Amino acid sequence: MKVPKGLQPLIDDGMIDSVVRSLKSGKEASVYIVASDAELRCAKVYKEAERRGFHKLAQYQEGRKTRSSRDARAKGKRGRHGREVQEAEWKNAEVDALYRLVGVGVRVPTPHLVHEGVLLMELVRDAQGNPAPRLNEVHITEQQALDWHTFMMRQITRMLCAGLIHGDLSEFNVLLDATGPVIIDLPQAVNAAGNNNAFAMLERDVNNMRASFGRAAPDLLETQYAREIWKLYEAGELTPEHLLTGRFVPDSTAPDVDAVLNQIEEERREAEARQRRRQAADAA
Numbered sequence: 001m002k003v004p005k006g007l008q009p010l011i012d013d014g015m016i017d018s019v020v021r022s023l024k025s026g027k028e029a030s031v032y033i034v035a036s037d038a039e040l041r042c043a044k045v046y047k048e049a050e051r052r053g054f055h056k057l058a059q060y061q062e063g064r065k066t067r068s069s070r071d072a073r074a075k076g077k078r079g080r081h082g083r084e085v086q087e088a089e090w091k092n093a094e095v096d097a098l099y100r101l102v103g104v105g106v107r108v109p110t111p112h113l114v115h116e117g118v119l120l121m122e123l124v125r126d127a128q129g130n131p132a133p134r135l136n137e138v139h140i141t142e143q144q145a146l147d148w149h150t151f152m153m154r155q156i157t158r159m160l161c162a163g164l165i166h167g168d169l170s171e172f173n174v175l176l177d178a179t180g181p182v183i184i185d186l187p188q189a190v191n192a193a194g195n196n197n198a199f200a201m202l203e204r205d206v207n208n209m210r211a212s213f214g215r216a217a218p219d220l221l222e223t224q225y226a227r228e229i230w231k232l233y234e235a236g237e238l239t240p241e242h243l244l245t246g247r248f249v250p251d252s253t254a255p256d257v258d259a260v261l262n263q264i265e266e267e268r269r270e271a272e273a274r275q276r277r278r279q280a281a282d283a284a
Contacts, residue, residue: 006045
């Protein structure tokens, strides 16, 4: 096929030998199967910001460290350099996440190199050697759903123990290779310790997996893994090997928010009454 513009620098520099075919084109990137070092691999070409459809970028980037104070200031001013810094951070986030997660044993595609903003990585394959399908493309049995859901909860836990939350996990970015699920698409990976939206994103990831596998195994729909995982994480007790139950008991000692609000309102009314009495006394 004709070499896409984004891949031409890798051809010119000998990092890939040829482009075999397009694999996927989405709002954030286009992915191609390429030949490199006598192997078939994936090349992910990220689209520029104005062509991407990913919304609320700032909430995903909260807590990420900017490489220099100058770049941090530029991001705050939102000028041309600031946009360039933000764009580079978006593209580098997936690379950094993949290397970190491979290092702790999370099943993600193995990255090979990054060049001119293009990520070259492992081509995930099914048992027949073809590109692996997405979870949403495969009919699974109840037992497979139960087994793979358990596996994904462990993967999400392992990611969180490494300080990361996927942030956009769903059946559309989980591939099924010859042995089971592989997590893909991580440019929006969230820094768990430094992001105020961390729990909400973790809960969404976990509940998306619950809904997907719950179609084949309805008992999963009653589980509460997100709150269980987060409670352990906040207490500093979460480990990759922790045996999860899917059960969560709310803290009975938690403050009664309604009672607190009612007390505040009562105090406000009393303060207003005192003010009216003082005004009446002054007028007399």
